[in-house]
Structure formats: C-alpha cells, structure tokens
Amino acid sequence: MTAHVPRMIPKGRIDSFLESLGVPVAVPVALNGTGDIDFRIMEKPVAATAACAESYVNSAISPLKFAYPQTQVLWRFHTKPEIEVIPPAAPRELAIFGIRSCDVSAFRYLEHFFAREPKDDLFAATAAKILLISVTCQEPDENCFCVCCDGGPFLDRKFDVQLTDLGDSYLFEIGSAKGEAAAATGERFLEPAPDGAIRKKEELHEATLRKFVVTSHMATGIRKLTARKVPDALWRRMAARCSECGGCAFVCPMCTCFDVSDQRETADSGRRERCWDCCQYSGYSREASGYNPRDEKVSRFKRRFTHKLSYYYVQADGVHGCVGCGRCIQACFGKVDMPGVVNALRTETIV
Amino acid sequence: MSEGPGGYLICGYCGCGCGLHLDYDGAGAIGVIPSNSHPVSGGRLCRRGWTIHRTLADSGRIRAPLAKGKREIGWDESFALAASKLKSTPPQQIGIIASPTSTNESLFLLGKLARAVLGTNNIDFPGRQAVVPTQILLSKVGEIACTISDLDGADLIITIGLSDEDRAPQIAPRIWNAIRRGAAVLAVDGRPGDLFSEAALVLSPKPHTDHAWIEAVGARLSPRFPTSGSAEEKRAETGIPAEAIEKTAALIRDAKRIAWIYDASALGRLADARSIVALSRLLGWCRSEKEWVGVLPIVERNNTLGALDMGIAPDLLPGWRSIRDRAAARKVEGEWHVQIPQTDGLDLRSMIDAATHREIRCLLVVGDLGSCADPSAEEIRRALRELEFLIAIESFPSPLTENADLILARLLPGEVKGTYTSTEGRIQATHSSLPSRNPQEWTIFAEIAERLGADWGYGGLEPVMDEIGRLVPEYAEAKAAPPQGVVRSLWGDDAFDSVEEPRPIPVETADTDFPLVLCVERTYQPFHMDSDLLRSPLMRRELAIQPNEPHIFLNPDDARAAKIRDGAKATLRSRAGAGSVRVRCDSEIARGSVILPEIYHGAMGEVLGERPVDAATGRRLYPARAVTVQAN
Numbered sequence: 001m002t003a004h005v006p007r008m009i010p011k012g013r014i015d016s017f018l019e020s021l022g023v024p025v026a027v028p029v030a031l032n033g034t035g036d037i038d039f040r041i042m043e044k045p046v047a048a049t050a051a052c053a054e055s056y057v058n059s060a061i062s063p064l065k066f067a068y069p070q071t072q073v074l075w076r077f078h079t080k081p082e083i084e085v086i087p088p089a090a091p092r093e094l095a096i097f098g099i100r101s102c103d104v105s106a107f108r109y110l111e112h113f114f115a116r117e118p119k120d121d122l123f124a125a126t127a128a129k130i131l132l133i134s135v136t137c138q139e140p141d142e143n144c145f146c147v148c149c150d151g152g153p154f155l156d157r158k159f160d161v162q163l164t165d166l167g168d169s170y171l172f173e174i175g176s177a178k179g180e181a182a183a184a185t186g187e188r189f190l191e192p193a194p195d196g197a198i199r200k201k202e203e204l205h206e207a208t209l210r211k212f213v214v215t216s217h218m219a220t221g222i223r224k225l226t227a228r229k230v231p232d233a234l235w236r237r238m239a240a241r242c243s244e245c246g247g248c249a250f251v252c253p254m255c256t257c258f259d260v261s262d263q264r265e266t267a268d269s270g271r272r273e274r275c276w277d278c279c280q281y282s283g284y285s286r287e288a289s290g291y292n293p294r295d296e297k298v299s300r301f302k303r304r305f306t307h308k309l310s311y312y313y314v315q316a317d318g319v320h321g322c323v324g325c326g327r328c329i330q331a332c333f334g335k336v337d338m339p340g341v342v343n344a345l346r347t348e349t350i351v
Numbered sequence: 352m353s354e355g356p357g358g359y360l361i362c363g364y365c366g367c368g369c370g371l372h373l374d375y376d377g378a379g380a381i382g383v384i385p386s387n388s389h390p391v392s393g394g395r396l397c398r399r400g401w402t403i404h405r406t407l408a409d410s411g412r413i414r415a416p417l418a419k420g421k422r423e424i425g426w427d428e429s430f431a432l433a434a435s436k437l438k439s440t441p442p443q444q445i446g447i448i449a450s451p452t453s454t455n456e457s458l459f460l461l462g463k464l465a466r467a468v469l470g471t472n473n474i475d476f477p478g479r480q481a482v483v484p485t486q487i488l489l490s491k492v493g494e495i496a497c498t499i500s501d502l503d504g505a506d507l508i509i510t511i512g513l514s515d516e517d518r519a520p521q522i523a524p525r526i527w528n529a530i531r532r533g534a535a536v537l538a539v540d541g542r543p544g545d546l547f548s549e550a551a552l553v554l555s556p557k558p559h560t561d562h563a564w565i566e567a568v569g570a571r572l573s574p575r576f577p578t579s580g581s582a583e584e585k586r587a588e589t590g591i592p593a594e595a596i597e598k599t600a601a602l603i604r605d606a607k608r609i610a611w612i613y614d615a616s617a618l619g620r621l622a623d624a625r626s627i628v629a630l631s632r633l634l635g636w637c638r639s640e641k642e643w644v645g646v647l648p649i650v651e652r653n654n655t656l657g658a659l660d661m662g663i664a665p666d667l668l669p670g671w672r673s674i675r676d677r678a679a680a681r682k683v684e685g686e687w688h689v690q691i692p693q694t695d696g697l698d699l700r701s702m703i704d705a706a707t708h709r710e711i712r713c714l715l716v717v718g719d720l721g722s723c724a725d726p727s728a729e730e731i732r733r734a735l736r737e738l739e740f741l742i743a744i745e746s747f748p749s750p751l752t753e754n755a756d757l758i759l760a761r762l763l764p765g766e767v768k769g770t771y772t773s774t775e776g777r778i779q780a781t782h783s784s785l786p787s788r789n790p791q792e793w794t795i796f797a798e799i800a801e802r803l804g805a806d807w808g809y810g811g812l813e814p815v816m817d818e819i820g821r822l823v824p825e826y827a828e829a830k831a832a833p834p835q836g837v838v839r840s841l842w843g844d845d846a847f848d849s850v851e852e853p854r855p856i857p858v859e860t861a862d863t864d865f866p867l868v869l870c871v872e873r874t875y876q877p878f879h880m881d882s883d884l885l886r887s888p889l890m891r892r893e894l895a896i897q898p899n900e901p902h903i904f905l906n907p908d909d910a911r912a913a914k915i916r917d918g919a920k921a922t923l924r925s926r927a928g929a930g931s932v933r934v935r936c937d938s939e940i941a942r943g944s945v946i947l948p949e950i951y952h953g954a955m956g957e958v959l960g961e962r963p964v965d966a967a968t969g970r971r972l973y974p975a976r977a978v979t980v981q982a983n
Contacts (some may be wrong), residue, residue, distance in 0.1 A: 243520060
C-alpha cells in the first residue's frame with residue numbers, strides 16, 4: 001500500500017459517507033436510558049451518527065464482539081433424513097464507526113492470534129469483512145492507560161481509517177487497503193486536508209497524553225515477572241482479591257479463550273457453539289480425568305498475568321497482552337486489574 | 352437510539368440486584384453487557400451474571416403448557432383447566448406457594464388471586480421463615496437498614512456468616528475498599544474465605560453460639576449489658592479466646608461508624624431468636640454511642656424482600672401489614688372491591704403437612720421447590736403424591752413437574768419484565784426485550800383470575816404498579832424512577848414487635864468417639880438451588896459436582912488424620928445415624944469442623960437426626976452434631 005495524503009471529512013458528511021459504503025454500520029449507542037455504551041448495528045446507516053452516543057469514551061464491551069462474539073454457533077447438524085452438518089451463514093460486511101484506538105490495536109492482535117495454526121477460519125472470514133473507522137481519543141476516561149501499552153490514544157499504523165476531531169471536520173487518515181477502498185468509494189465526501197492539519201493532530205495527541213490519570217509501568221512489570229522476582233506471598237495476596245468472576249477476561253479485547261459445547265435443539269438436531277471462557281475459572285484447566293494442574297486460585301491468577309506479561313509471550317506475539325483500554329479496572333471486584341497488578345509487581349505493595 | 356435490543360435486566364440470581372444489558376443478534380441472546388453506570392454493580396458481574404444469556408438457549412426448557420402425561424396444550428386451555436380445578440376446590444383446601452424470584456407485579460397479583468379471588472390466605476414462599484429473625488431484629492432496633500454503598504462510609508465493617516462471597520458478590524469491592532481506606536473489617540465466620548484474608552480479626556464461634564460472643568463483647572462494652580452468664584462461661588460456650596473478645600470490643604469501642612452485614616438466611620449463625628435478641632441489644636448500644644450504625648441483611652433470593660413487601664405470607668397483607676389489622680385490611684378491600692379472609696392462612700410447612708393429610712387438595716407452585724429445606728424434599732414428595740391437582744409454573748423439568756397435573760411454562764430472569772426489590776431495598780425494573788412464545792408470569796395469574804370471574808382488566812404492568820403504589824406507598828415512587836431504581840426499605844416496620852422467650856439450641860461438642868463437629872452451610876452450591884443456572888454449560892463445568900452425590904468439606908489435616916484422600920468416598924457418622932459421602936479437602940475449613948452443603952440435607956437426614964424448631968421464629972434449625980468421618 002502506498003503512503004496516503006491525509007484528507008478531511010466535514011462532520012455533516014459522515015452519514016453520507018457511511019451510507020455510500022453500502023454496508024451495515026455499527027456505532028456506539030447509549031443503552032436503555034442508562035448511559036451505558038455498547039456498539040449496535042444500524043441496518044440503515046442514514047443518520048448513524050445521530051444514534052451515536054455523544055462524548056462517549058469507550059463501550060463496556062469491545063466492538064471486537066462483532067468478529068468474536070460472546071457466544072457463536074460454529075455449526076448446526078441434523079441426523080434425519082441423514083446426518084448433515086450445516087456451517088454458519090457466510091459473514092457479512094460491516095463497518096464499525098467510532099471504535100477507539102485501543103480496540104483497533106486489539107483487533108490486529110486477534111487477527112494475528114487466530115491466524116496461527118490451527119487457523120480459525122470462522123474468525124478470519126468474519127474479520128476480513130470488517131472495516132474499522134476509528135476515532136482518536138482526546139478525552140481519556142479515568143480508567144484509560146493505553147498510553148502505557150502502545151494501544152492509543154492515536155495510532156500511526158494498524159487502523160483502516162482513523163478520524164481525528166478537528167472541530168467542524170475530521171482529519172481522515174487511511175492505514176490499510178480496506179481503508180483505501182472505503183475512501184475510494186466515498187471519495188466525493190472527502191476534501192483535501194489544509195496545511196497544518198497533521199501538525200494540529202500531533203498537538204492534540206500531545207495534549208491528550210497529558211490527560212491520562214492511570215499509569216501502568218508495563219515494562220517494569222514484564223521485567224519483574226519474566227525474571228521471576230515476584231514473591232509468592234505477593235501473588236497470594238493479589239489472588240485473594242480475585243472473585244473468580246471472569247469479568248477481566250470477558251471485557252478484555254486481547255483475551256481469546258473460548259469453551260466449546262453442544263446443544264441439542266430437537267431430538268434429531270443441534271448445534272455446536274463456542275462461548276468466551278476465562279482462565280480464572282477452576283474448570284478451565286481441569287483435565288478429563290478430573291485432575292486440575294491449576295487447582296489453586298493463586299496458580300490460575302499467576303498464570304493469567306504471566307501469559308499477559310511474560311517476555312516469552314511478548315516475544316512470541318510481538319505485543320504484551322494488554323492495550324490499556326481500562327475495562328478490567330471497571331470489571332474487577334478486588335482491583336487486581338492490569339494496572340493494579342503491574343503496580344503491585346513493581347512496588348511489591350497492594351493498594 | 353436509546354433501546355438496546357436485548358433489554359436492560361436486573362440479574363435474578365442473588366439479592367444484590369446488579370444491572371446488565373443483553374446482547375441480542377435477532378435469533379437469541381448472545382451475550383451480556385455489564386452496566387457500568389449501575390450504582391451497586393458498576394460494571395462488575397459475578398459468574399452468574401456473566402452467563403445469564405446461556406441459560407435461555409437450553410433445549411431442555413419447558414416450552415409450552417403441558418397437561419398430565421406431558422401432553423402439550425394451548426395457553427387458553429391451560430388457563431381454563433387451572434381455573435376450573437381451583438373453582439371446584441374449597442378455598443381452605445387450596446395452597447399457593449410463590450417464588451421469591453418472581454417480580455413484584457407477579458407476586459402482588461398472585462397474592463390478590465389467592466385472597467381476593469380464591470378466598471384463601473394459604474400463601475407463602477420458600478425461604479420466608481429464614482428472614483423472620485431479621486424481621487424481629489430490625490423491628491426491635493428501628494430504622495437502621497443501610498445500603499451496599501453505605502459500607503464505603505463505615506470505619507468498621509462487621510460481617511457475620513458471609514463466608515462465601517458468591518452469596519453477595521457486590522459486598523467484596525466494599526470490603527477491599529475498606530482495607531484500602533484503612534477501615535477495619537471484622538469477620539465472624541466458621542469458614543472465612545479469601546475475602547477476609549486481610550481482616551483485622553476473624554472470629555469463629557461454634558454454631559448456634561452467636562448469642563454468647565455477642566453477650567461477652569457487650570459485657571466488655573457496658574457493665575449494664577444483659578448477659579445470661581459469666582464472661583468465662585460465655586467464652587467457653589462460644590469457643591472464642593478472651594483476647595479475641597477483648598479485641599472485638601476494642602474495635603467496636605474505637606469505631607465511629609459501624610456497618611453490620613450478615614447473611615439473613617444463615618443456617619448456623621444468627622439463626623435463632625436468642626442470638627437475634629443479643630444482637631439487637633448490641634446494635635441498640637451502638638446506636639446510642641456511635642455517630643452512625645447501619646445493618647445490611649443479605650437475603651437469599653433476588654426478590655425475597657419484594658415478596659415480603661407484596662404480602663406473600665399467610666399472615667401479611669401488602670406493605671407488611673398484619674392480616675388482623677382491620678384498618679389495613681379495609682384499605683386492601685377498598686382497592687380490590689372484595690372482602691378478604693381475616694384469619695391467618697397456612698405457612699409453607701403447614702401446607703405441605705396438610706397436603707400429606709389430604710386437607711390441601713389443590714396446590715399451585717411457582718418455581719422450584721426442590722431446594723426447599725423446610726419442609727424437606729422427602730416431606731414434599733410425600734405431600735405431592737396425595738394432591739388432587741398440582742399446578743406447577745416452572746422453566747425446567749424438576750421433581751415438582753414430574754408430579755404436576757398441569758405445567759405452565761415459566762420465563763427465565765433474562766425474559767422477564769417487571770420490578771425486583773434487592774437486598775438493600777432497591778426497587779428497580781427489569782425489562783427484557785427478548786421475544787417469547789410464553790406469557791409473562793403476571794399475566795398467567797390475571798388470566799386465571801379473569802376465568803374465575805374477576806374483572807381485573809390490567810392492560811399492562813403500569814396499572815399493576817399503580818395499584819401496588821396505592822397500597823404500599825414506598826413503591827409509588829418506583830414507577831418514575833431511573834433505570835437504577837430507588838431504595839425504599841420496609842424493614843423495621845412494627846408488624847413484628849414480640850419475641851417469645853428464647854430457648855437455647857442444643858449444641859453437641861466433639862469427643863473422642865465423634866471428634867469433629869458437623870455444620871450445615873450454604874457453600875458454593877447455592878448455584879444448585881438456582882437449577883436453571885446449571886443449564887449454562889460453563890456453570891455446569893465450573894460446579895463439576897454431581898447434585899445427587901453428597902459431599903462434605905474437611906480441613907486437609909483432619910482428612911489426613913482420618914486417612915482419607917481428597918475426593919475419596921467415606922462414611923459420615925453421628926450419634927443419630929450414618930451416611931455415605933465424598934470428601935473434599937479445603938484448607939479454608941477450620942480444623943475440627945465438617946461442612947455439609949445444605950443441598951444435601953435430605954440425603955444426610957439420618958446423620959442430622961431430629962431438627963429442633965426455634966419457637967420464636969418458627970424456623971427448623973440444623974443442630975450442630977458431633978461426627979466422625981471414616982474411610983470406606
């Protein structure tokens with residue numbers, strides 16, 4: 001892909017641009033009068049941005065759920081008149097508008113993870129149809145720490161289309177072939193970027209970096225954990241605060257584990273489905289014999305953060321297992337979320 | 352865009368009342384979105400909340416009304432059948448067993464159906480008697496109930512019998528916050544879990560001896576505190592060392608703002624009137640000496656409090672008014688345009704007993720009775736066999752539906768519309784938007800009532816809530832409340848102002864032949880009581896326990912001493928009898944104790960022997976039994 005000249009898109013043209021793509025659009029909406037944000041698909045993208053929650057920071061669950069849903073049918077089957085396995089319907093195209101940089105970063109990791117052998121064809125086929133139109137963050141939430149994880153708030157790569165709010169218009173940057181195709185389709189709604197637009201974006205980026213509240217010294221955490229310099233007593237104290245609710249894994253856009261189960265629908269038919277799973281659950285590591293190599297909560301807890309932070313995995317995957325979206329801070333009962341644990345590893349105290 | 356297509360739900364699996372949204376793909380619920388803005392849950396959900404959507408899709412569900420022989424019938428036919436059987440049965444021979452998991456609207460209309468249409472006060476719900484001690488406590492101490500958020504303002508949090516944090520998961524963040532803020536936490540528990548690993552002090556009194564440690568602490572705080580024996584006798588009775596009593600008194604003495612949380616359905620703790628009376632005295636002292644005192648009883652089910660508020664009891668009207676309170680009864684009669692029976696009805700145990708003796712002929716039961724401990728599963732089985740007609744409103748096949756003459760398909764928490772009242776008295780609406788072939792539970796009662804000649808004519812939930820609001824004013828405000836609801840606690844009402852003279856509960860102690868003490872507790876297994884939760888494959892995997900295979904928990908050292916390995920089968924023996932169990936080792940169990948999860952109380956009936964009834968509360972208690980565990 002060649003380097004792209006940045007463009008602008010007036011805010012009033014966003015709806016028309018999205019409509020020109022000719023695909024359903026997922027946008028962040030405030031749910032049921034609660035102010036809680038989730039991404040939902042607008043079948044008619046006209047006025048999609050009107051449905052968008054105003055001044056939202058991020059959604060309770062990552063919009064990556066469209067590529068990797070909480071529960072997903074892998075295939076259906078029936079045994080009469082003869083045994084037949086029916087694959088799920090072909091994934092359809094989708095644009096996700098308003099996705100944040102942290103989730104874009106996580107999306108790229110999931111593509112990498114599920115592409116490894118044995119390749120996850122269902123994920124690959126679904127993800128291939130998804131266009132990410134991200135909007136950079138200028139007002140991070142009190143839980144956000146993407147700045148510590150190379151997860152945002154602005155990206156210089158990984159995105160398809162990245163929008164930055166410059167007032168009446170967005171700066172429109174293209175980062176992939178999918179983004180390029182989208183720009184070509186909606187070309188008539190784009191304008192050339194004026195001089196200084198990129199500089200303005202960089203100033204906004206700098207200003208945003210100063211607004212973060214949470215700090216998570218990931219490098220120190222990785223070093224301490226990789227060198228196995230974490231006292232057992234500290235692991236035990238941290239694990240004691242874990243309620244084993246599974247929330248950290250379910251809200252984490254970088255978590256990939258799932259469980260597979262079969263559901264009978266009628267006497268002659270059923271479905272196989274997968275659903276998100278969590279490594280903090282006691283049944284997660286239990287073997288068929290009943291033996292559980294990680295029977296103790298502390299060993300599961302240690303394992304989770306080792307997988308997320310140990311250099312072994314960083315080396316294998318190219319990234320550590322966190323993009324700093326801050327959702328685990330919200331979900332955790334005992335504040336043993338990512339920054340909480342990293343800071344405990346660093347200072348050997350729990351706050 | 353304001354409406355999430357799956358709807359906004361209040362979780363139906365414990366009393367916390369957490370908020371969540373369902374994710375819906377057009378074919379069914381595919382996920383759960385936690386509500387970050389919810390004042391209690393704030394984006395935190397436990398395992399049960401996170402897997403709500405998975406129970407909905409289970410293929411084993413009862414999907415349509417079924418007549419005898421599991422013959423599928425239409426709803427119209429089923430309403431007519433239910434109405435004709437109820438009509439042909441004399442009111443005193445009808446029993447209604449409601450569910451503390453139903454919505455307030457559904458409970459209210461079931462109460463109205465019983466009293467105004469069928470003419471019986473024979474209405475109750477499983478677990479009601481467990482909260483009688485709390486009714487007594489809070490009516491003695493006055494308006495003292497606090498909310499979960501109030502815990503963040505306490506400088507001392509005292510928890511009693513809260514060992515398993517699954518009982519009320521939203522307490523955990525408040526405990527850790529207290530530790531972080533430097534507030535003290537005092538846990539009274541025979542099996543203190545990780546939640547109390549950083550508590551200032553853990554007391555582990557012997558079962559049924561809470562009155563003793565409370566009196567011993569009270570005596571340290573005030574020379575005028577009434578006790579029934581010397582400090583030394585109290586300490587011996589409860590098994591707590593003198594320095595721990597002293598430290599407890601010091602913690603209470605030094606604190607300015609004290610929150611007390613306890614498991615209102617605890618089995619071995621605060622279960623008897625004696626302990627409740629002692630605690631009410633201690634709370635009274637705290638109230639006069641401290642800046643602030645709050646009490647948070649943790650109820651067992653998501654709408655236990657709502658069931659009480661709606662008058663689901665043989666002697667109560669909506670709003671906790673006594674059935675004998677004529678002014679209150681007249682108000683209800685004015686609203687319902689009918690005279691209601693004036694004598695107390697039968698409670699659950701009496702209904703089951705009456706059914707066994709064929710004095711109750713027709714029983715309508717909502718939800719699963721299988722987990723009911725009082726009366727026992729065996730007593731229920733015997734009674735069901737004698738019934739002329741059993742109407743079961745249930746979601747999944749159960750021992751109850753096996754015996755039913757008419758099964759009406761019940762919606763699951765993920766599909767229900769209406770309001771629940773949480774353990775802190777928060778009245779909030781749950782409104783699933785999932786399509787369902789089956790009617791909402793409240794409409795079942797309305798349809799039956801109409802067929803019995805009543806002219807209710809509710810067009811929707813709103814007029815039902817309006818009527819509730821007129822009879823229970825605390826609920827009037829709930830209608831206009833935001834999604835997060837309003838907190839209106841009716842605890843502390845004056846309907847329960849008398850307590851019979853408490854009598855001691857017999858407590859066996861260990862000896863050389865029976866060196867361990869058996870305690871019945873609710874453990875992780877409350878999940879078993881929510882049988883629909885087991886329909887989630889993930890929850891089934893997590894439990895990995897066969898519901899029909901009784902097991903006990905032992906300290907690993909006690910297990911080693913008895914030469915029993917983790918997972919082995921063994922014989923549990925008391926002076927009353929013996930039973931076969933599987934042993935699970937757990938280092939959280941205090942040495943010398945054997946914990947039997949309550950769900951196995953039926954299978955271990957021989958070991959438990961005679962269960963004494965606490966005269967003041969009417970509750971059948973679990974005696975502490977000296978036992979031995981022998982390898983098979």
